[in-house]
Amino acid sequence: MAYYDQHVHTYFSFDSDAQFEDYLAQTQQPLVTTEHLEFGNPDDGQRDDQPDYHAYKNRIAALSAQYPQDILRGIEVGYNPNRVADIRTYLAAGDYDLTLLSFHHNGRFDYQDHYFLEQDKQTVVQDYYRDMLAGLRDFHDADVLAHFDYGVRILEVTPDELAAWAGPELRAIFDLAVQYGLAFELNTKSMFRWENLPLYEYAIPLYLAAGGTRFTIGSDAHRSDAFQNHFDEAKALLKRNGVTSLTVYRKHEASSVTF
Ligand SMILES: [Zn+2]
Numbered sequence: 191m192a193y194y195d196q197h198v199h200t201y202f203s204f205d206s207d208a209q210f211e212d213y214l215a216q217t218q219q220p221l222v223t224t225e226h227l228e229f230g231n232p233d234d235g236q237r238d239d240q241p242d243y244h245a246y247k248n249r250i251a252a253l254s255a256q257y258p259q260d261i262l263r264g265i266e267v268g269y270n271p272n273r274v275a276d277i278r279t280y281l282a283a284g285d286y287d288l289t290l291l292s293f294h295h296n297g298r299f300d301y302q303d304h305y306f307l308e309q310d311k312q313t314v315v316q317d318y319y320r321d322m323l324a325g326l327r328d329f330h331d332a333d334v335l336a337h338f339d340y341g342v343r344i345l346e347v348t349p350d351e352l353a354a355w356a357g358p359e360l361r362a363i364f365d366l367a368v369q370y371g372l373a374f375e376l377n378t379k380s381m382f383r384w385e386n387l388p389l390y391e392y393a394i395p396l397y398l399a400a401g402g403t404r405f406t407i408g409s410d411a412h413r414s415d416a417f418q419n420h421f422d423e424a425k426a427l428l429k430r431n432g433v434t435s436l437t438v439y440r441k442h443e444a445s446s447v448t449f
């Protein structure tokens with residue numbers, strides 16, 4: 191089996207209209223979608239964005255009868271310190287193959303909000319990683335730490351700045367990720383659309399140094415034309431770091447795919 195995209199959104203996410211069929215048409219591999227679960231979402235008027243699990247499950251069951259490949263269920267949990275009980279209740283009511291864990295907002299603003307462009311860059315970076323570290327201690331019931339750089343996507347941060355402002359926090363974050371068995375995601379949207387490839391070049395060795403062995407690649411597609419974008423470049427970056435396998439998940443069970 192070849193590696194396949196493990197960060198994909200459809201219309202079950204608040205910010206996507208993508209259809210399953212448009213992804214399925216592009217691959218013979220299993221398809222997994224990872225829909226947003228975001229309680230009190232600042233990017234959506236503080237709404238509780240939660241996929242309709244029964245509709246999602248039924249849609250996948252219907253498609254599975256029509257398509258040869260396996261269609262797997264996934265979720266992207268957006269951490270919210272005030273809503274952890276709600277997150278746990280929601281997750282307990284469904285069965286997933288794959289859970290991504292994401293840090294998207296500070297309670298008031300999504301980190302892609304232009305609000306952050308007007309703040310002191312160093313403070314934003316320090317706050318983001320301090321909050322991520324505290325969040326990870328609080329909640330880590332997931333398979334993959336998604337886009338570790340989400341909070342600095344819209345900022346121009348160099349690896350040297352990241353190291354100076356948040357190096358110790360990042361080391362502690364990756365120590366915890368390894369302790370909790372979380373994979374490191376190469377988010378190709380962050381790396382190429384948001385030009386954070388240098389930050390991944392900095393972070394991958396830190397995760398490896400912490401003892402991390404599990405890597406995933408995700409396009410973070412919200413439209414079908416972004417599906418599996420830049421995967422060759424992401425694989426090349428892993429190879430430069432001596433990594434030769436990727437991890438895929440079924441029923442949260444990790445297995446290794448050589449590439
Ligand atoms: Zn995300």
Ligand SMILES: [Zn+2]
Pocket residue numbers: 197198199266410
């Ligand atoms: Zn996503």
